[in-house]
Amino acid sequence: MTSHPACDIEALADDAWLLRFGDRIDPGLNAAVHAMAARLRTLDPPWLRDVVPAFASLGVFFDATEPPARVHAALRALIEDDGAMSLPASAAARFVEIPVCYGGDYGPDLDACAAELGLTPAGLVERHAAGEYTVAMIGFAPGFPYLSGLDPALALPRLATPRARVAAGSVAIGGAQTGIYPRESPGGWRLLGRTPWTLFDPHRNPPARLRPGDRVRFRAIDSNEFARLAAEGAAS
DSSP states (O other): OSSSEEEEEEEEEEEEEEEEOOOOOOOOHHHHHHHHHHHHHOOOTTTTTEEOOSSSEEEEEOOTTSSHHHHHHHHHHTTTTTGGGSSSSGGOOOEEEEEEEESSTTTTHHHHHHHHTTTTTHHHHHHHHHHOOEEEOOSTTTOOOEOOOOOOGGGGGOOOOOEEEOOOEEEEETEEEEEOOOSEEOOOSEEEEESSSSSOOOOSSSSSSSOTTTTTEEEOOHHHHHHHHHHHHHHO
């Protein structure tokens, strides 16, 4: 009996296959997605062009000159190999600590969220910053990380009416997840705080500071440290 989740292969485009591990948000499925992505990057077959992880699926883009059936066969062989679902030693997840200034103008929803959850604002900050999160996928906007691992007791529904403007760097709760807005945009997640880090810069290589599979923790900072880190980032 195999020890990994079942996986179907579906056509995504003329030069892409979709590996579907399931149809729900589940840490085990997401771990299998990232393990397969890491395995493909490590093997680096000549036909591979890119892998794009999602919550429970993996887009595999290949050289359009390669026969799709040959790529399909190679992927099927990997799926049937139990070891392919284990992260290779060379692909250990990165650990990233992100500074966040909670509350006030940085997190306008903090007080209301705490009241809704039956917590003090300080208690909500403590519990949110104590969690260890995983970048389940990047989506919605370039560099936007969907972070799994939120304490279920902190889950909150999105706003009934989204904001027209959410500041870049805003750290928020949306349902059972936490996310960070990489650039100013509309949004309906509950805003707890803001990081001075720039999460997405098209002139940086790579443009996104976080990548799928990264482990993330938040570190609470005050407004003075926020200003200092923001100034250092602007000068770098």
